Amino acid sequence: MSATAWSDATGSLDLTTLRRGYEDGSLTPSRVVNAIYDRIAARGDDHVWIHLVARETALEAARKLETEGYDGRPLWGIPFSVKDCNDIVGLPTTNALKEGAYVATSSGQALDRIFEAGALLIGKTNMDQFGIGLVGMRTPYGACSSVFDERFISGGSSSGSGVSVAAGLSSFSIANDAAGSGRVPAGFNNIVGIKPTPGLVSNACVSGGGCVKTIETLSVFALTVEDGMAVLDLMAGYDPTYPFSRPEADGVTLTPSAPPPRFRFGVPKGEALRFFGDTEAERLFNEAIARMTAMGGEKVEIDFTPFDETQRILYEGPWISERALSLDSVLAKYGEAIHPVTRQILSRSGNFTALDTFAAIHRIAELKRDTRPVWEDIAVLMVPTTPTIYTKAEIAENPIELNSRLGIYTNFVNLMGLCGIAVPNGFRADGLPLGVTFLAPGFEEARAAGIAAAFHRETGLTLGKSDNPYPPAEPSALPEGYREIAVVGAHLSGMPLNHELIERGGIFLRAASTLPAYRLFALGGTVPPKPGLIRVADDGAAIAVEVWALPVEGFGDFIGRIPAPLGVGKLALDDGSEVTGFLCEGMAVAGQADISHFGGWRAYRAAGA
Known part of the structure; x- marks a missing residue:
């Protein structure tokens, strides 16, 4: 890389570009950090940040790396952001409730590993309050917008995290996903969302350990699938201190595997494929099917009924009651300070009995059983990340119903123990992006990521909001063992x-x-x-x-x-x-x-x- 190849205003923050610049000396962490803070200033009040690390503090960390010298750590000098429901020692956590802010005293295994790998924190990002929502509007800090049109939602609940990556303000962002929060913002901002199998990554950094502990997981936003999987590989692993961490996490291979020349992929069958009148979204998904076929895939139409029933259980059933374990006391203490839509949703948590809960657990087990033959027949299930995108005005007018529509292809994934990789697919005629998500059985991230990365490259799309191309593929090494x-x-x-x-x-x-x-x-x-x-x-x-x-x-x-x-x-x-x-x-x-x-x-x- 020449000294003039990387632009402070528009240079890509993908890991390949930054690593090569650091290795050949054409870039330094302090130059990258200064460029990012200039970009943040140029964007003005975009509602991305809840807590922005002071420029001089970030520069001090960058200069420390430079003084010690480039040491090849996987995230040396790489800038990142963190959703504000995750704790970082010495920084405030708010969960998008100002009145509930506290200063964290620990960061948890996953985030500790990110810092140990040499990453540089830029700040903590905006979110739907308590992580409840797929829209990014349920926050007292102002609502983010899609980087492509300020009238449209950014997606949530990890709204600021998604925008920070798409706008070139961080290389990756650590977010969370229970119902789709680590995937929907990817679709609305032309970036990648990595949603791992629940239990693969410790949630010890999440405020209170999370409020949907049985299914939620940390997630990663990045510019490329390879970047996201590299970050996931660092975070993943069994954490004996966290009760929902899974011991088998230590043995999961996370290096994306290239798709074979021939494979079978599933898509929802018939009327289950819904776009709520968005003909452009339908066109884009049909183009995704054609692209997969050209890549060597054979389309298999899947009975989507079990997946659809499962997604409805998440918010229409007793799973909302799990949030009550963590949030009932918060609701009682802060009352009117809580966002009215969030408060309305949480008020339903007491409407379910223990019988309802066990009936839902049994039903989900039956639905998982019914879908097992599907996974024996296909490599991945490809779904639209969302059926459409909405304006902020539309969400304000009908906040709960439209939010529910956005989750029809995301809500079931964690309940069924699946993993998912959300990638860009293309743009509607009005310039708004939409994506697709590749789903696979638990701990099959490498398979899903390989197909997702190949698909993303085949789109020919640039990264996030920028004109920067997907970096050249690097030869894949034989996995250890x-x-x-x-x-x-x-x-x-x-x-x-x-x-x-x-x-x-x-x-x-x-x-x-x-x-x-x-x-x-x-x-x-x-x-x-x-x-x-x-x-x-x-x-x-x-x-x-x-x-x-x-x-x-x-x-x-x-x-x-x-x-x-x-x-x-x-x-x-x-x-x-x-x-x-x-x-x-x-x-x-x-x-x-x-x-x-x-x-x-x-x-x-x-x-x-």
Whole structure:
């Protein structure tokens, strides 16, 4: 990066750009911090911040890093913001209730790890009071707007967090998500929202440990999927001090895995796909389906009834009562100081009995059971992040009903224990952005993130409000504890035995070809049909393969189940590497059809053979 390549006014804050600038010396943390505070001043009173760190305080932290020297920590010199329901030692937490402000004495495991990685805090951001709402208007600090039109809502409840990233005021923001707060602002501001599986990240930093402890989670807003997942990877992990943290969190792989050349993706079926009259939103979602198909995906229409029923339970059922455990005393103490819409919602918390609660728990268990076959058939479920977007005036006129509409594709996700990655999709004719969200089963963030990142790149959209392009992709490293395996036939993506890789934690790495030193044969009598690959001394051909990675324990089990005459050996690829892959006994191909001229098993099958 040259010294003039990065503009103080418009330079991108994505992690790739900043890291390269720090590494080659063309950028310094103090220059970036000064640029951010100039941008904040230029925006004026945009209602993003509840507590803005003083410029000189942020510069002091930046200069300290510079004095110590660049040390390669993953977030060294990276500016970030935090939603104001999360505690940071020495700073006030308000939950968007001024009268309830207190100074935090701890930050919790997740945020401690962010600071330890070298990140620089810019400030704490505005939000819907107590995190109740998807609109960003239920706050005494003034309502944020979408960065693309001040008449329209920013989305919430993590409103200021989303805007701070989209407007180029922070590289990422730590937010929260119970019903969609970590996804809706992403859709309305052309950025990425990472919503992890509940329990993957400790909520110890959340004020009071959270008020919907059974389902809520920290979330991340970022400019790219890779940035968001890098931050999530740092925060994730079991926290023995937090009762809703899950021990298995320590073993979850969070490196995005590239989508295979063929995969199946779900979309809501029929009338479940609702846009409330927004024809532009409908157009954009249809374009998303076409984009996924062009990426190699096969659309599968999903019965959305169980998901829709679950989303209605969140606010129409007894889950609102969980908030009462934390907020009834606040409601009693502060009364009229609480936002009237928030107060109206909380007043319903006593309308449900213990019987109602257990009935809802049992019903959600049944609905989760009913959806399990869905996840066996698809890699991800793609939904609109929201069905539409509203103006501030529309929300003020009808605050509860329109907020509920915004949650029809978000409310069910945490109740069902799923993960989700929200990414930009495109712009309506009026210049307002909308997004899509990729959902996957719990702890399958890497799979969802890989597809989401590829989709985001395919849109060709710039980052946030800026004209900055998506940074070039960096080569993906083999995850620790994984081994490569090259497949050539029925285990290829979209083929009958690919599930054997997926079930063992397989991750697609890349499509490749062998050196022109092999022959491929169709093995008669195999079920499902399989090819046999042999190496030859003369007259060889280059054969298409897919390179996957399996966890070591899954690798051994997979290899042990390969039936004769197939086996494994080293395959020489045209990039000069050697990978363990499928080979066949030479005697087994005698009298079998030589299909090498097709260049691979997929092409042979596509030809109707």
